Amino acid sequence: MxxxxxxxxxxxxxxxxxFVKQHRADGxxxxxxxxxxxxxxxxxxxxxxxxxQCDIAVMSIFVNPLQFGPAEDFDRxxxxxxxxxxxxxxxxxxxxxxxxxREMYPNQQFTYVDVELLTENLCGASRPGHFRGVTTVVSKxxxxxxxxxxxxxxxxxxxxxxxQQMTEDLNMPVEIVPCPIVREPDGLAMSSRNVFLSPExxxxxxxxxxxxxxxxxxxxxxxxxxxxxxxxVAAIIKQQPLADIDYIKIxxxxxxSDVQTIEQKALLALAVRFxxxxxxxxxxLD
Amino acid sequence: MxxxxxxxxxxxxxxxxxFVKQHRADGxxxxxxxxxxxxxxxxxxxxxxxxxQCDIAVMSIFVNPLQFGPAEDFDRxxxxxxxxxxxxxxxxxxxxxxxxxREMYPNQQFTYVDVELLTENLCGASRPGHFRGVTTVVSKxxxxxxxxxxxxxxxxxxxxxxxQQMTEDLNMPVEIVPCPIVREPDGLAMSSRNVFLSPExxxxxxxxxxxxxxxxxxxxxxxxxxxxxxxxVAAIIKQQPLADIDYIKIxxxxxxSDVQTIEQKALLALAVRFxxxxxxxxxxLD
Numbered sequence: 001m002x003x004x005x006x007x008x009x010x011x012x013x014x015x016x017x018x019f020v021k022q023h024r025a026d027g028x029x030x031x032x033x034x035x036x037x038x039x040x041x042x043x044x045x046x047x048x049x050x051x052x053q054c055d056i057a058v059m060s061i062f063v064n065p066l067q068f069g070p071a072e073d074f075d076r077x078x079x080x081x082x083x084x085x086x087x088x089x090x091x092x093x094x095x096x097x098x099x100x101x102r103e104m105y106p107n108q109q110f111t112y113v114d115v116e117l118l119t120e121n122l123c124g125a126s127r128p129g130h131f132r133g134v135t136t137v138v139s140k141x142x143x144x145x146x147x148x149x150x151x152x153x154x155x156x157x158x159x160x161x162x163x164q165q166m167t168e169d170l171n172m173p174v175e176i177v178p179c180p181i182v183r184e185p186d187g188l189a190m191s192s193r194n195v196f197l198s199p200e201x202x203x204x205x206x207x208x209x210x211x212x213x214x215x216x217x218x219x220x221x222x223x224x225x226x227x228x229x230x231x232x233v234a235a236i237i238k239q240q241p242l243a244d245i246d247y248i249k250i251x252x253x254x255x256x257s258d259v260q261t262i263e264q265k266a267l268l269a270l271a272v273r274f275x276x277x278x279x280x281x282x283x284x285l286d
Numbered sequence: 287m288x289x290x291x292x293x294x295x296x297x298x299x300x301x302x303x304x305f306v307k308q309h310r311a312d313g314x315x316x317x318x319x320x321x322x323x324x325x326x327x328x329x330x331x332x333x334x335x336x337x338x339q340c341d342i343a344v345m346s347i348f349v350n351p352l353q354f355g356p357a358e359d360f361d362r363x364x365x366x367x368x369x370x371x372x373x374x375x376x377x378x379x380x381x382x383x384x385x386x387x388r389e390m391y392p393n394q395q396f397t398y399v400d401v402e403l404l405t406e407n408l409c410g411a412s413r414p415g416h417f418r419g420v421t422t423v424v425s426k427x428x429x430x431x432x433x434x435x436x437x438x439x440x441x442x443x444x445x446x447x448x449x450q451q452m453t454e455d456l457n458m459p460v461e462i463v464p465c466p467i468v469r470e471p472d473g474l475a476m477s478s479r480n481v482f483l484s485p486e487x488x489x490x491x492x493x494x495x496x497x498x499x500x501x502x503x504x505x506x507x508x509x510x511x512x513x514x515x516x517x518x519v520a521a522i523i524k525q526q527p528l529a530d531i532d533y534i535k536i537x538x539x540x541x542x543s544d545v546q547t548i549e550q551k552a553l554l555a556l557a558v559r560f561x562x563x564x565x566x567x568x569x570x571l572d
Contacts, residue, residue: 111455143457169397
């Protein structure tokens with residue numbers, strides 16, 4: 001049926017609830033891909049995964065003010081719904097839920113979902129309040145869309161881990177499906193913020209992926225000292241004059257707390273600024 | 287059908303989910319009455335209301351450790367599941383969900399639902415962490431049972447207000463139905479903790495309801511000064527030698543912040559200790 005394949009763009013909570021309810025009544029499963037728009041191949045891979053595992057793929061596009069700090073890039077975060085809709089349609093997305101800030105936060109917000117400990121290290125340390133904003137809006141989206149499964153990229157490794165924990169702790173009836181990082185042909189992790197990079201910054205940003213690959217090699221060759229690996233990674237990135245390191249850390253993949261010696265699955269995660277643009281990337285050491 | 291009327295007692299999340307799913311598949315609506323057991327007429331009134339408004343009434347019975355402070359009465363809180371089941375059956379409850387602490391909190395809990403501001407005054411001031419425990423467990427129960435409606439007593443006025451706000455802020459797909467306070471024939475508000483009162487404490491505890499009635503009369507006669515009404519209420523209660531006032535407050539019914547002059551719907555709420563037993567009661571001034 002052609003009508004099922006035509007993408008719907010819904011702006012209100014009532015409309016998306018009606019859309020989902022109808023498909024549920026017809027026995028279809030729902031997959032949700034929460035995004036902030038400015039779609040790239042990483043998002044589209046999530047959408048294709050949703051469409052593969054569920055009957056109906058809903059993508060939310062909402063630049064959530066609650067997860068941006070006062071000095072962060074909420075205002076300049078790229079927005080382009082028209083183009084996003086075209087891209088989402090190529091990935092067989094059935095509906096886009098694109099609410100306004102007013103639709104999502106009509107009144108003063110009193111209620112927050114807080115995940116403790118897991119949000120203290122890595123990006124949580126650099127971006128106070130960021131994860132509270134993420135978990136709160138994702139809770140809202142889950143309650144609005146009521147998906148069977150929700151799809152999150154491994155690039156935001158801490159976000160994924162935090163959302164998995166939230167879902168488990170609060171018994172949310174949704175399965176979190178992690179999806180691998182999607183990279184440009186030259187290795188740069190896809191990000192909506194990559195458009196801000198100057199050609200020179202873009203070139204120097206390749207050091208992130210290169211440093212992660214070297215870390216993996218060190219690990220595979222038997223190195224288990226976190227500090228030794230971190231020193232190596234930092235040295236590579238510091239060779240780039242435009243790179244301003246926010247953090248480079250090796251943490252336990254489950255607790256996200258720093259490890260000295262890698263004895264079980266660990267996450268090597270980093271955040272580096274190039275000019276005004278903050279990039280993150282990571283890999284598992286396992 | 288007899289089988290529909292026989293109460294089921296379910297101890298695991300899987301079992302209650304299966305129970306609810308079956309009824310949903312058959313097109314029935316679900317009402318949830320969250321309790322800590324030791325049922326009295328107040329709880330049963332909630333259950334009857336649930337049964338009146340929904341096809342299926344589920345009552346949860348769970349003494350939630352997360353909402354008790356370290357110096358509070360978690361250990362001595364009365365528990366009597368067998369008797370509770372008999373009482374619930376008389377109110378046509380279809381299923382009791384009575385999980386163990388281990389079932390609800392199998393691992394370290396990282397995630398909490400926090401409602402700010404509304405939880406700072408009244409019982410929130412006397413019981414730090416209490417409402418975080420309430421909102422977190424109620425979120426869990428909502429996600430487990432997925433009720434259409436949930437029923438809460440007006441006796442815990444702040445709890446009701448906090449849960450209404452949480453539901454609204456997080457777009458939870460459940461309607462919160464407030465139910466009036468149920469009182470003993472002599473006016474004492476029903477509470478599971480009333481069993482702890484000695485005959486003399488029980489007698490002196492009547493001053494709570496009496497003072498609320500006098501406050502209502504003052505208000506109806508035109509008094510709008512919160513302090514004047516509070517002084518009168520306090521004077522009545524202080525006549526009882528065993529009464530130890532925790533708080534007596536007049537607050538805005540919506541924001542729960544103190545008011546000086548009553549200009550819109552206000553809540554007169556009090557908490558008073560008799561021996562080791564802390565009682566609460568309230569009335570609206572409207």
